Amino acid sequence: MTVLVGKTAPDFTTQAVLANGEVVDHFNLNERLNGKYGVVFFYPLDFTFVCPSELISMHNRMEKLTALGAEVVGISIDSHWTHNAWRNTPVNQGGVGALGYTLAADMSHEICKAYGIESNGGDSYYPAGTAMRATFIIDQKGIVRSQVVNDEPIGRNMDEVVRVIEALQFFETNGQVCPAGWTKDAPGMTNTPEGVASYLGDNAEKL
Secondary structure, three states, rough: OOOOOOEEEEOOOEEOOOOOOOOOEEEHHHHHOOEEEEEEEEEOOOOOHHHHHHHHHHOOOOHHHHHEEEEEEEEEEEEHHHHHHOOOOOOHOOOOOOOOOEEEOOOOOOOHHHHHEEEOOOOOOOOOOOEEEEEEEEOOOOOOEEEEEEEOOOOHHHHHHHHHHHHHHHHHHHHHEEOOOOOOOOOOOOOOOHHHHHHHHHHHHOO
16 A cells, blocks of 8 residues: 655546536546545445445535635546446445545546556455545545545445545644544644644643
8 A cells, every 4th residue: 555645636537427417528627626625535336335325425514615715526436327327226226326526436546556556466354456435535636634544344434525625624724733533623733833832731631
């Protein structure tokens, strides 16, 4: 697996289904982000088990993510037509419904390889060749600021995606770092010995 934190997020152009249901042949990540924050999240396969719960969970947080100025792109190795069929399958029949973000196709596996999260099988629970359950949060300059990868049986907490973007924006605005468990409207920490001592003196028992 490749660690991309602090590096430019790999750009890509591929087929995709947009949030409005349009199927396109040339979806480009950098064009879509265009100075916005980005959430690029990979999942193993359409029409599976944990995956639809994650995609719907992400959809249910789109209002918050949009308010934060973030674009969301989901990616698997399935085709754009399979994505489209999954979106058009009712939730009570194992589908995901009309998601409020783009689903991109990675049939060539080039995108998951560029992000370093194509499974080779091994001791993980992923079938070889699938994308891992990975999330990348990208800042307005196109730099990856967070990268999280779970093994196949472990679904992600999409509230954490919102929290990390809020923390990133807090740091960018205030210059203070975000201590363990930081949430919106909580105090930050000045990254000096004095700042650490002050913060821990007030908050250590709450951590």
